[in-house]
Amino acid sequence: MLSRRMGLLASASLLATPLIQTRGAQAQADWRSRFRELRYGVIGSENERDAIARLQGLSVHAERTLGVPMRIFRGTDYAAVVEALRSEQLEFAHLGPAAYALARRAMGEGVIPLLRHQANDGAEGYYSVIFVKADSPFQSLADLRGRSFAFADPNSASGFAAPGYFMRKEGVDPARHFSRTGFSGNHEQSVIAVLNGTFDAAATFWNNEQSGNIQRMVEKGMIQPGTTRIIWRSPLIPNSPTVTRAGVPEGLRAAFVRMMLNLHVEAPEVLAQISTNTARIVPARHEDYADLIAMTEQNQAQRRNRS
Template sequence: MFTFVRRSAAAVLISVALIVPALAQDWREQYPELTIGISSGENETDAIARNEPYADYLSRELGVPVKIVRGTDYAAVIEAMRSGHVQIASVGPAAYALARKIMGEAIAPVAITLDGDGNRGYYSVIAVRADSRYQSLEDIKGQSFAFADPNSTSGYAVPSYYLSTELGTNADEYFSDVAFSGGHEQSVIGLVNGTFEAVATHWRNETAGNIQTMEKKGLIEKGAVRIIWTSPVIPNTPVMILTGLPQELQDEFKTALMAFPTKDPEGFAAYTRGESSGYVEAKHEDYLDVIAITEHNAEDRRRNAAN
């Protein structure tokens, strides 16, 4: 009897040893390719090119091809996640709030980027042409204005919230004409070209932000625009993942993501334009204030529509 038990135990150990490597590969059999969704304020060509080092690094680390797809807007990326066509995504905080509203705990933030100084946040700004007479929000009352995207944090949610809570109004009442430009670059180009008198976009510090990036790329002349309003700090964009994915996949992705700055510093610098020092772990609670802002804005829209 004892001998039989010992042989059985040995057989079990051998079987487990053979099975464990197979189990470790299970998620790759189920997901032979991973897709990451992005929605960037950049034009599509630049956005895809900038994300290539990110996809290449993850492909090497995870052992499956990783491809980047760019949604036409934030809502398109969220819909792609909801349908399962995208497993991982980087979208703004307000878009995360929308995704959480639609998908609940089927998604979760994995990490948040740090800027070059180790800060976890950025800002919404309202900009005007540098040669204009406008110096404050009061000065642009009754002028034409552009938001970036309805699901953009800095390009819509935060400035809308400020208009409502601090000025007691809304964009349609405050400005003569309000448009959604389709993206942050489009907003600033429209501003410089005279289509809009003021626009909302994102800004990080004196050297980093949408305006500075556009200057570096030659899309606008340096000093062509001027900031007249800056919001309180906004938590940085989260990297979010479908929580229904195999846990091994989630764990390996998180490990690879956190190691990106040290394992592939050149790729990481290209991906982040040299404006980030790395990642820290993110949690849903980091975005509760942004969620409250988006809910406030939605209630404002419902109330205004009813009136």
């Protein structure tokens, strides 16, 4: 059941003829009669308390705009959100790029990308970075040979898929280069694990000098500024997609997309709550994630070959 794997958060032109107008109104009425409540899932990249605060505004705005309540669910891990979507316990979900690749493996064309964020500087992507404690002696990947390393989640793009793939392209096989690797559970836990000395280094997401997981943790008072240092950065990763499942009616899908595309105009305060680094929401396509899907498939093949 959804409640067991996901933590609940509190949550155009004029129509040509009267006949078309009637059909359009009927379609709207149909989806609202079928969906007395909408369910939106998010991956657990941060702690539950902060996710509740960050997404509460979207829940309120969605009910006001769409005319039905929208409840927000946070996954206990990335795969939980994909499973909830596959089992039709969600209508919409915000996935990481690698979690989208997992959804495509599980659902095929039954999962449909709709939207992604565009940053304040116009970028539609972000980076994986490897970081260490600021006062550590490590300056490069070579310095981390024989040391311990934390990934975030096996279905995280910046926390596992991208660093593993690009490190191997640089001739660094994580399974052999590090003395020990493990999964922290999420991006915030990776930072805490490095600062506590549980791991010597870890991977997380980074947008620019002003925005990323580490900067967000500083802003929230979870860590002190200047306590970490980045020693490696990946090529650009496409921003995380917001998706739906194929069974969601077109009328509902169109209404949701229209609401999200207009957030920067109609509810900029809600958009700012979701992400301070997002200028607007823009459309996404499956093709945007083709390279990332190939990357995750290669990572999975590497893991199978070692098991």
